[in-house]
Amino acid sequence: MTDRRGERRLVDARLHLLSRQVLDPDGEPVGAVDDLALAGPDGGEVEAGREAHVDAILVGPVLATRLFGGRVPDSRLPRIAWDDVGHVGTAVELTVPSDRLDAVWVERWVRDRLIARIPGGRHDPEAGA
Amino acid sequence: MKKLLAAALGILTAVGGFVDIGDLVTNAVVGSRFGMSLAWVVVLGVVGIVLFASMAGRVAAVSGRATFEIVRERLGPRAAGANLLASFAINLLTLTAEVGGIALALHLASSVEPRLWIPVAALAVWLVLWRVKFQVMENVAGLMGLLLVGFAIALFQLGPDWGELLRQAVPPSPPGAEHPASYWYYAVALFGAAMTPYEVFFFSSGAVEERWTAKDLGTNRVNVLLGFPLGGLLSLSIAACAAVVLLPAGIEVSSLSQVVLPVAQAGGVLLLAVVILGIVAATFGAALETALSSGYTLAQYLGWSWGKFRRPARAARFHLTMIVALLLAVGILMTSVDPVAVTEMSVVFSAVALPLTYVPILVVANDPEYMGEHVNGRVVNALGTVYLVIVVVAAVAAIPLMIATGAGS
Amino acid sequence: MRARARRADHRDVTRQTGRRRAAALAVVALALAGCVPSRQEPGQATAAVADALAEATSAGETTRIAVGLLDDGRITGPVADTVLLDQLRVLDDAESALTTLVPPDAASSARRTTGLDAVGDVSDAVVAARAWAAARSGGDLAGDDSVPASADDLLAELTTALDATDAALAEAGGP
Numbered sequence: 001m002t003d004r005r006g007e008r009r010l011v012d013a014r015l016h017l018l019s020r021q022v023l024d025p026d027g028e029p030v031g032a033v034d035d036l037a038l039a040g041p042d043g044g045e046v047e048a049g050r051e052a053h054v055d056a057i058l059v060g061p062v063l064a065t066r067l068f069g070g071r072v073p074d075s076r077l078p079r080i081a082w083d084d085v086g087h088v089g090t091a092v093e094l095t096v097p098s099d100r101l102d103a104v105w106v107e108r109w110v111r112d113r114l115i116a117r118i119p120g121g122r123h124d125p126e127a128g129a
Numbered sequence: 130m131k132k133l134l135a136a137a138l139g140i141l142t143a144v145g146g147f148v149d150i151g152d153l154v155t156n157a158v159v160g161s162r163f164g165m166s167l168a169w170v171v172v173l174g175v176v177g178i179v180l181f182a183s184m185a186g187r188v189a190a191v192s193g194r195a196t197f198e199i200v201r202e203r204l205g206p207r208a209a210g211a212n213l214l215a216s217f218a219i220n221l222l223t224l225t226a227e228v229g230g231i232a233l234a235l236h237l238a239s240s241v242e243p244r245l246w247i248p249v250a251a252l253a254v255w256l257v258l259w260r261v262k263f264q265v266m267e268n269v270a271g272l273m274g275l276l277l278v279g280f281a282i283a284l285f286q287l288g289p290d291w292g293e294l295l296r297q298a299v300p301p302s303p304p305g306a307e308h309p310a311s312y313w314y315y316a317v318a319l320f321g322a323a324m325t326p327y328e329v330f331f332f333s334s335g336a337v338e339e340r341w342t343a344k345d346l347g348t349n350r351v352n353v354l355l356g357f358p359l360g361g362l363l364s365l366s367i368a369a370c371a372a373v374v375l376l377p378a379g380i381e382v383s384s385l386s387q388v389v390l391p392v393a394q395a396g397g398v399l400l401l402a403v404v405i406l407g408i409v410a411a412t413f414g415a416a417l418e419t420a421l422s423s424g425y426t427l428a429q430y431l432g433w434s435w436g437k438f439r440r441p442a443r444a445a446r447f448h449l450t451m452i453v454a455l456l457l458a459v460g461i462l463m464t465s466v467d468p469v470a471v472t473e474m475s476v477v478f479s480a481v482a483l484p485l486t487y488v489p490i491l492v493v494a495n496d497p498e499y500m501g502e503h504v505n506g507r508v509v510n511a512l513g514t515v516y517l518v519i520v521v522v523a524a525v526a527a528i529p530l531m532i533a534t535g536a537g538s
Numbered sequence: 539m540r541a542r543a544r545r546a547d548h549r550d551v552t553r554q555t556g557r558r559r560a561a562a563l564a565v566v567a568l569a570l571a572g573c574v575p576s577r578q579e580p581g582q583a584t585a586a587v588a589d590a591l592a593e594a595t596s597a598g599e600t601t602r603i604a605v606g607l608l609d610d611g612r613i614t615g616p617v618a619d620t621v622l623l624d625q626l627r628v629l630d631d632a633e634s635a636l637t638t639l640v641p642p643d644a645a646s647s648a649r650r651t652t653g654l655d656a657v658g659d660v661s662d663a664v665v666a667a668r669a670w671a672a673a674r675s676g677g678d679l680a681g682d683d684s685v686p687a688s689a690d691d692l693l694a695e696l697t698t699a700l701d702a703t704d705a706a707l708a709e710a711g712g713p
Binding site: 211236237238239240374378383384387389390393394397398401402405 | 558592593595596599600602603604607611612613614615616617619620621624627628
Binding site: 019020021022028029030031032034059090091098106107108110111114115116118120121122123124125126 | 192193194198201202205206209259260261262263428430431432433434435437438439440441442443445446448449498499
């Protein structure tokens with residue numbers, strides 16, 4: 001993969017991508033890389049022995065299938081497109097703010113329906129308790 | 130000057146946070162039954178937590194990543210998942226014990242029944258978690274927990290036979306009346322009380338909360354090297370007070386009220402009030418830390434947004450986890466279970482869970498990808514390996530000993 | 539079409555599985571350990587009596603200290619009350635340990651009876667102590683005959699009760 005200096009770098013998917021933290025541009029955690037979606041050279045099916053590229057990161061409910069086996073149907077997978085990834089270091093950094101991602105809908109739901117309804121939920125603790 | 134203050138406050142925090150309900154009760158029980166013959170375990174535990182916490186703090190400062198994120202990354206989802214389940218369950222048990230401890234301490238201070246204090250205590254803990262800035266919370270709880278130095282003052286005022294205390298400690302000579310299995314059971318329990326996993330989750334996540342970087346490594350070292358040993362001295366004072374006043378009378382400590390009797394004997398109502406206030410603060414601080422740890426571990430494993438430095442709205446599931454954990458703790462306590470019994474169980478299970486937290490930290494502290502040039506030196510690694518063996522032995526021995534001695538009876 | 543990127547654990551998976559099996563075994567053993575048979579060997583029964591008496595002695599001595607401290611004004615009313623209440627619970631436990639015991643022979647049965655009497659004496663003394671503490675804080679019990687007039691009377695009652703437990707304990711083979 002090419003990193004931000006435009007240099008090519010070899011990244012081991014198992015070591016450096018799987019289970020890594022995904023952060024948005026503000027450093028806010030988005031999720032963990034639970035699995036990777038691969039695609040063939042023209043975005044089609046992956047064939048053994050032919051070149052494949054990473055299409056998207058899968059976050060969230062895929063964890064259960066990674067633990068116990070089985071597959072989640074494509075239509076139900078929360079994905080973050082690989083194009084949204086900016087940098088891979090000890091964490092995977094995105095270029096898109098978390099609010100604009102579908103994958104974080106659970107967090108948004110808990111925020112809007114539960115936490116924000118409790119008084120003080122939107123208060124910034126660093127701004128002088 | 131500001132740096133000095135920062136270091137001082139960090140130390141005070143470590144002291145105040147070190148002596149929680151588990152340490153209070155276990156040290157008093159041990160002092161009343163075994164005298165100072167288990168003092169070596171406190172020393173062993175303090176060295177261990179210093180080693181453990183400094184490694185976790187260094188990892189957090191250098192890599193900006195907290196413990197459980199790293200556990201997930203290095204162990205993989207299955208092993209880390211098992212680790213999470215065990216750690217979360219024991220953390221919840223500890224949280225229950227701490228909230229129960231707050232209620233017991235408030236009962237001592239007033240005539241109001243503990244059951245009525247439980248919801249009040251939980252609500253107060255939650256309010257602080259919800260609104261109060263991390264550093265303020267740490268410093269106030271830590272400073273007030275320092276009032277537990279009243280035990281050390283009480284010990285001096287009791288004018289004990291120091292020679293006798295020393296003789297009990299070195300070489301360790303348990304009273305003949307106690308069975309060796311009980312002795313070793315309490316050794317494991319005391320070790321678990323000194324090295325509770327939540328302290329490490331909290332310390333490393335706290336380092337990320339306070340935005341430590343590699344420049345703060347000095348602060349990390351000072352905090353840890355001064356704070357925890359001071360806490361260890363407090364633990365020994367509690368045990369010694371019990372050894373001096375309660376052991377000769379054949380009293381076995383089974384309630385928090387007995388723990389403070391030596392203090393009253395030594396310094397009267399004034400010292401008693403200081404110590405009770407210290408106990409309220411220490412258990413309150415510990416409840417905050419364990420609640421936060423439950424949030425930290427779950428959020429870090431699942432990759433959620435977390436941190437007290439964020440608005441609750443920006444770390445929604447993290448705060449939800451803590452609310453649920455507190456509600457569960459209250460639920461368990463309202464079944465009229467004895468908080469002291471819960472405490473005694475939580476320290477033993479903490480000993481069992483230690484390897485789960487310890488091994489990943491040791492591994493990552495040696496990983497140059499996370500640590501760069503700050504990987505473990507040879508001495509630290511040597512010590513770390515020794516402690517790995519001790520921690521595993523304690524973990525393996527804990528449950529059989531618990532069964533064999535009927536939880537120490 | 540998505541291909542799965544399989545991840546193998548770096549740590550030893552078999553060790554984790556082994557640890558989990560051991561943990562499961564431990565849990566089962568723990569659960570079974572709770573099924574203690576109520577019928578015991580004479581030695582065990584005597585040991586159980588001794589344990590209960592040791593608890594009672596502990597409670598009695600704690601009460602003695604608490605009463606002394608309250609009399610000296612070194613402890614507050616609520617704290618003393620909490621101490622005494624906690625000891626009453628301990629005595630409750632000791633008593634139920636004795637009452638639920640099934641002595642296998644006449645000797646154990648006799649020791650159990652002596653033990654129960656002694657624990658009962660200590661309980662009475664602690665109850666009286668609690669009443670005295672309440673009266674001292676200005677409750678309505680002041681002037682009631684059953685409440686000891688002074689700390690000395692109370693301590694005397696305690697000492698008698700504790701002597702009884704000591705005797706019973708010696709009979710049951712000592713601490």
